[in-house]
Amino acid sequence: MIEYRNVRVALLGAGSVGSQVARLLLEHGEELATRAGAGLELVGIAVRDVEAQRDVDLPRDLFTTDAESLILGADIVVELIGGIEPARTLVLQALQSGADVVTGNKALLATHGPELFAAAEQVGAQLYYEAAVAGAIPIIRPLHDSLAGDRIERIMGIVNGTTNFILDLMDREGATFDDALATATELGYAEADPTADIEGYDAAQKAAILASLAFHTSVPLAAVHREGITSVTIEQVRAARKAGYVVKILATCERLTDAEGREGVSARVYPALVPESHPLASVHGAKNAVFVEAEAAGDLMFYGAGAGGVETASAVLGDLVSAARRHVIGGPGVAESTQSALPVFPIGTVRTRYQIALHVSDAPGVLSTVAGVLAAHGVSVETVEQTTTGAVEGTATLVIGTHLAREADLADTVVALRGEDVVIDVTSVLRVVGT
Numbered sequence: 001m002i003e004y005r006n007v008r009v010a011l012l013g014a015g016s017v018g019s020q021v022a023r024l025l026l027e028h029g030e031e032l033a034t035r036a037g038a039g040l041e042l043v044g045i046a047v048r049d050v051e052a053q054r055d056v057d058l059p060r061d062l063f064t065t066d067a068e069s070l071i072l073g074a075d076i077v078v079e080l081i082g083g084i085e086p087a088r089t090l091v092l093q094a095l096q097s098g099a100d101v102v103t104g105n106k107a108l109l110a111t112h113g114p115e116l117f118a119a120a121e122q123v124g125a126q127l128y129y130e131a132a133v134a135g136a137i138p139i140i141r142p143l144h145d146s147l148a149g150d151r152i153e154r155i156m157g158i159v160n161g162t163t164n165f166i167l168d169l170m171d172r173e174g175a176t177f178d179d180a181l182a183t184a185t186e187l188g189y190a191e192a193d194p195t196a197d198i199e200g201y202d203a204a205q206k207a208a209i210l211a212s213l214a215f216h217t218s219v220p221l222a223a224v225h226r227e228g229i230t231s232v233t234i235e236q237v238r239a240a241r242k243a244g245y246v247v248k249i250l251a252t253c254e255r256l257t258d259a260e261g262r263e264g265v266s267a268r269v270y271p272a273l274v275p276e277s278h279p280l281a282s283v284h285g286a287k288n289a290v291f292v293e294a295e296a297a298g299d300l301m302f303y304g305a306g307a308g309g310v311e312t313a314s315a316v317l318g319d320l321v322s323a324a325r326r327h328v329i330g331g332p333g334v335a336e337s338t339q340s341a342l343p344v345f346p347i348g349t350v351r352t353r354y355q356i357a358l359h360v361s362d363a364p365g366v367l368s369t370v371a372g373v374l375a376a377h378g379v380s381v382e383t384v385e386q387t388t389t390g391a392v393e394g395t396a397t398l399v400i401g402t403h404l405a406r407e408a409d410l411a412d413t414v415v416a417l418r419g420e421d422v423v424i425d426v427t428s429v430l431r432v433v434g435t
Helices: 016-027 029-036 067-072 087-096 106-123 140-146 161-173 177-186 201-214 234-242 309-329 366-376 407-418
Strands: 006-012 039-046 076-079 100-103 152-158 245-257 263-275 287-294 298-305 351-361 381-388 395-402 423-432
Touching (some): 006 016, 006 067, 006 309, 016 029, 016 039, 029 039, 029 309, 039 067, 039 309, 067 087, 076 087, 076 309, 100 106, 100 309, 106 201, 152 201, 161 234, 161 245, 161 287, 201 245, 201 263, 351 366, 351 407, 366 381, 366 395, 366 407, 395 423, 407 423
Parallel strands (some): 006 039, 006 076, 076 100, 263 423
Antiparallel strands (some): 152 287, 245 263, 287 298, 351 395, 381 395
16 A cells, blocks of 8 residues: 655635535545545634534534634645635735645635735745636636647636526526526525626636736736626527527637737626527536637637536645645746736727617618718628517617727717617617627
8 A cells, every 4th residue: 555645735614615625635535645646634624613504514623713823734725715805814824834725716816816926936835726717617727738838819708607597598598687687596506695796796807817827917807897797688688599699798808909019918708699609609507618719729618517516626626636746746836927918908999899789760861870870980880680660650670780890989889879869779789709
């Protein structure tokens, strides 16, 4: 029987993910040791309340409220508390003590990533974060290692299971937004306060992490353009399906060149029309998927469970094994690559396509007036569909698809259309991607 040296592991947090990490670590410790080349000894679990009820039955003597002491006696610290504080303070303490850190904390990385990576590099420690973006889906390591020699052009990701579940229910079953949200809450996909999900905050944090990693550039959370799905209507979803599209909220990270020829990047989150033929259109329920476009590797798709206690625990344990292997081999951790230092462009510089639905007067000259507004803003029309609504006599619905244009010009066009006498209302504005 092979004897392994022990690596001491401290776990911070015992929620849905943390409790599963502890269970799997205790149940499969011997098997994990053969993979890591070291025994993974769980020396303690720091929690706020040691008497709290938990999803998993774990040894009572592992629990403590003294996180600092636990950290100082560990080789690897697994942070699964979530939020900014006290997670930031504890992670910094762990790194400064020389311990490697495994985290699934997207909010912390999106807000304080550069500070944490700098702290790790200063002492030769390593910060692992596979679980921070898409649950069980391996996307961080492929971007960090497998594609490190390639040039990533664009990433489009469905990275929030709650919003994908809601939009999918609206598309496939005809539910309204409110009904779909209620179902998501009942099934446990949505929190009692779903704001972080439905307003796009969660996806924006993940977009900041993905963009920073893919483009070797620090992309602050404040630079990520964010729109949620609360304004998406069942009418928009039905019209999209009729036109051959599916409405998805996407985290898009893209390499761009501005009007002056400068190279930069963009990170943004918003609902968009995805062609039915695109792989992302077939991502149903609460699943996540990340679609990567690379110069040499071409198109790559990563798909799977984006959340869930045991599923996310899989990603955490993968990082934990990697960290243990590094301890066996020795040497300093690998620093994050952010040396490209590309500028982050505002949303207005992005080139995209709009689909604009208008409620207009059914009278001669309306189409030419609308076309004139678009032309005045440098936006050309690709498709036009006009139908009488039947609801109000003398009115019609006009659906315009644009060619690629600058986001700023498209947004100004919509504002100008709202001011035209022949336009009763702009009923829908959605971007078109993946074509």
